[in-house]
Amino acid sequence: MKKLVLVLVNTLMLGTLMSFAEDNTTDTSASKAYTMQLVKGPLKEDVKAYTISYNYSSDDISKAIAARLKNEGLSSSKAKNKFVGYKGVKYNPLWNKLCDFYVAVNGSSKMGTIYLVLSTGYDNYITDSDYEETNNKVSAWLVSLEADIQSYILGNQIKEQEKKVKDAEKEVNKVQNKKKSLENKIELKDKEIRKLEAIRTIPDKENPTNAEAKLFEKEQKLHTKLTTTKQDYEVDLEQAKSNLKQAQTNLNSEKKILEDLKAKRK
DSSP, rough: HHHHHHHHHHEEEEEEHHHHHHHHHOOTTTOOOOOEEEEOOOOOOEEEEEEEEESSSSHHHHHHHHHHHHHOOOOOOOOBTTBBBEEEOTTTOOOOOOOEEHHHHHHOOOOOEEEEEESSSSSSSSSSSOOOHHHHHHHHHHHHHHHHHHHHHHHHHHHHHHHHHHHHHHHEEEEEHHHHHHHHHHHHHHHHHOOOOOOOOOSSSSEEEHHHHHHHHHHHHHHHHHHHHHHHHHHHHHHEEEEEEEHHHHHHHHHHHHHHHHHHHH
């Protein structure tokens, strides 16, 4: 019975220690934005990475980081095991010495996690227990990335909205041209009708001839055709006017969205 109790106590103590050890790998002080995680590094070795997650598309996060580093003059090497490497660089936001660092982003369309691995060179990876000053820099840099991500996303939204505005402008021009074309056609048919009415055959009521009757009938059919065509154009014109109004309303709406997006950039 005593042996059984001792076994149970030892098991509980071991479970507590294991739980603490697991928590200790990801927990960090309140002043740090990151957590440390054991991951498979660039060469698929076990390394500790600084990590932080954001509620943005992992693809947007990855492209935003790449764009920032490129703008800051850094060139990346070919990705290994999803890690993009920046080797032999002096990058003060992370370290004021020459170093290698690797960045990977994993996640979904709704959330992405950034993994940052730092090395003093020759794959001598560091952890958050090595350099406190570097930890502070890493923490600040990881936090600063959110502004870059938001800026990148906003930039894409603006580009997409600018395309929508251009498409809406094209639609307005298209409908305007359609409206103008119909107005011209109506004007032309109206001239043809007035010209026909001015010279059309009027049979002699007292002594009509077969030739006059046939010509009158022919001209009457032409008059009916011209009038019907003109009426069809008029119907189409009313529809074009309605379409133009809708297209202009849509264009104004798209422009307003673009203005609001650009205002966020200021």
